[in-house]
Amino acid sequence: MAAYVSVGNIHNLFLSGQGYRGHDSWSSGFTFRANSFKDLSWSSRVSKALKAERCGCYSRGVSTFNESSKINTSIRAVSSSTKYYDFTVIGSGVAGLRYALEVAKQGTVAVITKDEPHESNTNYAQGGVSAVLCPLDSVESHMQDTMVAGAHLCDEETVRVVCTEGPERIRELIAMGASFDHGEDGNLHLAREGGHSHHRIVHAADMTGREIERALLEAVLHDPNISVFKHHFAIDLLTSQQDGLDTVCHGVDTLNIKTNEVVRFLSKVTLLASGGAGHIYPSTTNPLVATGDGMAMAHRAQAVISNMEFVQFHPTALADEGLPIKPQTARENAFLITEAVRGDGGILYNLAMERFMPVYDERAELAPRDVVARSIDDQLKKRKEKYVLLDISHKPREKILAHFPNIASECLKHGLDITRQPIPVVPAAHYMCGGVRAGLQGETNVIGLFVAGEVACTGLHGANRLASNSLLEALVFARRAVQPSTELMKSTRLDLTASEKWSRPVVATARSLGEDVISKILALTREVRRELQGVMWKYVGIVRSTTRLNTAERKIAELEAKWETFLFEHGWEQTVVALEACEMRNLFCCAKLVVSSALARHESRGLHYTTDFPFVEESKRIPTIILPSSPTTASWSSRQLQNISSTSLI
Numbered sequence: 001m002a003a004y005v006s007v008g009n010i011h012n013l014f015l016s017g018q019g020y021r022g023h024d025s026w027s028s029g030f031t032f033r034a035n036s037f038k039d040l041s042w043s044s045r046v047s048k049a050l051k052a053e054r055c056g057c058y059s060r061g062v063s064t065f066n067e068s069s070k071i072n073t074s075i076r077a078v079s080s081s082t083k084y085y086d087f088t089v090i091g092s093g094v095a096g097l098r099y100a101l102e103v104a105k106q107g108t109v110a111v112i113t114k115d116e117p118h119e120s121n122t123n124y125a126q127g128g129v130s131a132v133l134c135p136l137d138s139v140e141s142h143m144q145d146t147m148v149a150g151a152h153l154c155d156e157e158t159v160r161v162v163c164t165e166g167p168e169r170i171r172e173l174i175a176m177g178a179s180f181d182h183g184e185d186g187n188l189h190l191a192r193e194g195g196h197s198h199h200r201i202v203h204a205a206d207m208t209g210r211e212i213e214r215a216l217l218e219a220v221l222h223d224p225n226i227s228v229f230k231h232h233f234a235i236d237l238l239t240s241q242q243d244g245l246d247t248v249c250h251g252v253d254t255l256n257i258k259t260n261e262v263v264r265f266l267s268k269v270t271l272l273a274s275g276g277a278g279h280i281y282p283s284t285t286n287p288l289v290a291t292g293d294g295m296a297m298a299h300r301a302q303a304v305i306s307n308m309e310f311v312q313f314h315p316t317a318l319a320d321e322g323l324p325i326k327p328q329t330a331r332e333n334a335f336l337i338t339e340a341v342r343g344d345g346g347i348l349y350n351l352a353m354e355r356f357m358p359v360y361d362e363r364a365e366l367a368p369r370d371v372v373a374r375s376i377d378d379q380l381k382k383r384k385e386k387y388v389l390l391d392i393s394h395k396p397r398e399k400i401l402a403h404f405p406n407i408a409s410e411c412l413k414h415g416l417d418i419t420r421q422p423i424p425v426v427p428a429a430h431y432m433c434g435g436v437r438a439g440l441q442g443e444t445n446v447i448g449l450f451v452a453g454e455v456a457c458t459g460l461h462g463a464n465r466l467a468s469n470s471l472l473e474a475l476v477f478a479r480r481a482v483q484p485s486t487e488l489m490k491s492t493r494l495d496l497t498a499s500e501k502w503s504r505p506v507v508a509t510a511r512s513l514g515e516d517v518i519s520k521i522l523a524l525t526r527e528v529r530r531e532l533q534g535v536m537w538k539y540v541g542i543v544r545s546t547t548r549l550n551t552a553e554r555k556i557a558e559l560e561a562k563w564e565t566f567l568f569e570h571g572w573e574q575t576v577v578a579l580e581a582c583e584m585r586n587l588f589c590c591a592k593l594v595v596s597s598a599l600a601r602h603e604s605r606g607l608h609y610t611t612d613f614p615f616v617e618e619s620k621r622i623p624t625i626i627l628p629s630s631p632t633t634a635s636w637s638s639r640q641l642q643n644i645s646s647t648s649l650i
Contacts, residue, residue, distance in 0.1 A: 016219075052626040070218065080261045082499040085110040085227075086489050088267040090234050090250055090294060094209070095453030095474035096214035098266055102482040105270075106490055109222065110265055111228045112254055114289045127192035127210075128180075128203030128340070129475070130468040131166040134190055138197040139163045139618045146469060149195040150462025151606035153307075153621060158459040161440060162469075162476045169475040178215035180204050190639040191403075193343040195368040201468050206338050206404045212471065220333065220638035229326040233258040233294055233579055234274065236343040236640045238266070238502055242447065247416035247628075248304040249449040250498065253505055257579055262505050268492040269485045272298060272436065273478070276454040277590040278333070281541075283335040283428035285314055291583045292590030294455035298436040298641045299589060301535040302628035305445050306457040307434030308590075309597035309624060310607040313466055313542050315372035316341070316428035319387035322424020325414030334428040335410055337390060339467040341423075342366065344403060349422065350379050370607045374428045377542045380426070389422035427542060431470060433461040434597065437625065442481030448492075450485055459623075463606020480566040502642035508578040517570045525552070525580050528563045532556065532591060540595055549599050556595065560588050563635060565612055575641050585637040597624045 076297040086107030089096045100109045134140050142163040147154050174180065180202050182191040186254050191201040204211035220226050232254040242248045258318040277292030278284030299305050306352040315333035317447050320327050342348075361367040367375075392400055397419040401408055404418070411418050435457040442450040442458075453474040460473050510518045539552035563584065572581075601608050601624060603617040 004014070018588050020242065030603065036254060045299060063140075063351065068525070081261060083263060083265050084494060084496065085265065085267045086269065086278055086494075088112065088253060088265045088270045088486065089273060090270065091273035091275060091453065091455070091583070091633075092217075092228070092230075093273060093275055093453055093474065094212055094216060094471055095478040096271065097213075098475055099132055099271050099273065099452060099478040099481055099485075100477065101216070101219055101223065101227050103485055103489075104223050104398045106486045107225070107268075107432050109223075109226045110251065110267065111226060111543070112232045112234060112265065113228065113230050114233050114257075114286075114293070116230055128191060128193075128201040128208040128468050129166075129170060129471045130193075130196065130200050130466070131170045131202060131472060132163065132200055133167055133170065133188060133200060133202065137200050141197055142200065145196050145461065146466045148468035149464050149606075149639050150460075151370075151464055151616065153462035153605060155459030155462075161480075162458075162473055165476050166472050167260055170480060171476070172479075174211060174499075176219055178204075178212055180208075180211070184188050191340050191343055192366075193339040193468045194363075194366045194372065196343075196366075196468075197411045201340065201343070203340065204403070204593065205336050206340065209471065219382075226563070228265070229254070232263060233257055233582060234297060235505060235577055235582055237260070237270065237297050237446075238642060239301045239640070240262070240501075246447055248447045249301065249446070252297075253632055255503075255505075255507070255579060255582070259506050260509075262507065262577070264499055264502075264504070266494065266499060268489045268494055269450065271442070271478075271485070272449060272451045272479060273453045273474075274455050276432040276435075277587070278429045278432075280533065280587055280591045280594065281311075281537050281624060282537050283317065283334050283426075283531070284429040285317055285334050286429070288332050292432075292586045293583070294451075295432070295435055296586035296589035297445070298446070298451070298455070299448070299593065300451070300638060301446055303444050303449065304437040304628065305435065305593055305626040306596065306623050307435040307463075308432070308433050308593040308626070309462070309601050310433035310463050311429060311540075311594060312369060312431040312607055313373045313427040314339075314423040315376055315392055316370055316423075316429075317428035318410070319424040319426040320414075320522070322387045324390075325409070325413075327414065334431075336428075337407060337423055338404070339369070341390060341392050341404060341407070343374075343467075344392065344399075345395055347394075348376070348425075349389045349391060350383055351385050351389065352383075353385075357390075364580070364623070369467065370609075373542055374609060375580075376427055386425045391422035392418060393420050399614045419581060421548065431465055433457070433463070433465050433595075434624075439476070440480065441484045442477045448488065450481045452481055457623075463608065466619075480644060503575055505575045505641050506564055506573075508572070508576050508581065515570045521567060521570065521572075522580065524563060524566055525584055528559055529584060529587065531559055532587060535559070536591055540591075540598060541607070544598060546599070546609070546610065546612045549595055549610075552595050553592075555587065560635070563588075568636070574636060574639075577641065588645045590638055597626065600624050 028172035057536045073144050077524045087103045087109045089111045100111050123246050132139050142350055143159050146159050156342050182187040188202055190199040191203055192199045193201055235255055237251045238250045249270050256263055272294045274292050274294030278286030278290040316337040318337055349355055350367055356379055357364040361371050362525050399420050435449045435455050438451045438458050442452050535552050535555045539548040602613045604610055604614050605616050605618045
């Protein structure tokens with residue numbers, strides 16, 4: 001039997017009478033539950049089981065002010081603009097767009113995206129999509145590879161569903177116009193990547209995500225039932241309590257970044273497909289938009305969060321320090337060197353040109369990402385070096401340029417010819433295996449809220465994601481969420497008078513706060529963001545310890561208190577919003593979820609490696625679950641901005 005506690009100690013997880021012991025701290029409002037998959041099926045029973053066990057969970061949040069961002073003038077009541085749709089989709093990556101195209105057959109759809117529609121993690125995905133499309137391959141083999149890479153924390157039912165339905169999702173993309181590489185025999189060219197036992201990676205050179213995004217966006221922009229709202233930042237979900245028990249989602253408040261107006265979207269169904277939280281770390285392959293907005297919003301809206309300790313660091317991001325010609329300005333996000341380079345025969349060396357991967361794992365360069373990243377990290381620390389080398393130059397020049405044109409072009413800009421020279425690489429934050437806990441149809445414990453893509457934790461990835469399984473998961477779950485979403489939409493009445501039942505956020509401006517105060521807030525937020533990222537990299541990186549995690553917990557609490565106190569002492573209020581402040585609260589929220597989850601896991605499994613508990617323990621092969629809390633105990637960063645004046649919305 002599993003049980004949970006919520007008193008004082010967030011790290012108490014009990015399973016068969018054995019507890020994880022921790023300590024009291026700022027995160028003591030988090031409530032964890034240790035569940036075996038037998039006790040709580042990840043998929044079919046997730047919503048019912050989790051809704052019955054809501055309890056105290058508390059998290060704060062932070063954001064950041066971009067150099068290019070400007071706050072308008074004066075705290076003012078903003079436009080009362082409200083839009084009504086059958087479906088609201090938050091995010092314009094593969095999950096959001098694929099879902100939008102399907103539900104648009106049944107009703108009106110609003111796609112809300114923080115930047116330009118193409119600016120998503122999907123667009124930066126190089127490697128490809130894994131699927132069983134070769135006669136020599138099998139669903140069982142793909143499942144086994146996924147489970148092994150996930151350190152056997154994956155939910156087997158979810159893994160089977162995704163691996164089984166994947167091939168059909170690929171065929172749908174091709175039918176929609178996505179163009180993938182083909183071999184000389186006319187069949188799809190299938191690559192192999194680390195952790196895979198077969199060639200099963202469908203790709204478009206080394207720009208697969210960009211091609212998928214192109215095909216989906218083209219279809220979306222031609223669909224009359226879909227409206228795309230670019231440069232709209234999602235602030236908080238609009239929720240109410242049904243019968244005093246169930247949380248219901250009614251839409252989302254957004255900030256139009258171009259006009260600095262708040263736009264409220266009310267809908268019958270909301271899909272959260274907002275991507276990950278890579279920017280809680282200083283170096284990440286994620287675009288600037290990946291500040292954990294969806295995970296933080298869902299957490300504040302009482303959604304259950306799971307497995308946040310499992311942060312995947314891609315082993316091979318381009319190390320600018322090792323380039324012959326250094327970039328003139330710092331990159332906004334690290335340039336990814338795809339897994340497929342190692343899959344095609346790339347070899348890792350230290351700076352003494354010693355091949356090191358066979359020392360760490362018999363699979364050498366084809367070991368899963370967590371193993372390769374830890375091996376590189378160990379080499380860098382032992383040798384006091386800043387990067388290692390990935391060499392593909394022993395392969396034929398024409399094949400290198402055909403398979404990796406984007407990488408070759410980027411490196412050549414900086415004086416490096418990958419057909420003749422090794423590539424300097426270093427690990428960088430890449431993917432969140434945890435997120436909003438979802439069932440087999442993308443459902444959450446919040447009625448009317450579905451999730452898909454990196455923001456979700458479906459049970460597929462377990463403790464470590466297998467290469468090229470992310471786009472696959474997004475495609476499968478976006479499609480699976482369609483039927484229950486449509487059924488809910490058809491059975492739900494949209495209350496056109498409900499808009500004013502939530503207080504409206506107001507935009508921070510210099511007219512009320514003063515230009516000097518705004519300037520100081522911007523400067524402090526930039527500083528705090530850098531400090532938060534530094535803390536996460538130093539204390540919550542690839543290799544962890546209890547002492548380091550405790551230090552991170554304390555330092556993050558101090559940072560957040562400093563930032564939040566400054567804001568409220570200078571005229572900030574509960575319902576005031578600005579892009580940078582809203583991002584900051586989300587970064588703080590996600591960082592704390594990661595640290596707290598890491599402290600709760602007293603073993604090393606997959607991406608979570610701790611020197612205090614260096615071994616895998618079978619008794620702890622259970623997901624980490626963070627249950628919601630009463631918003632009255634939370635800080636401003638952890639509370640939804642809107643105060644609802646009525647609960648009679650259903």
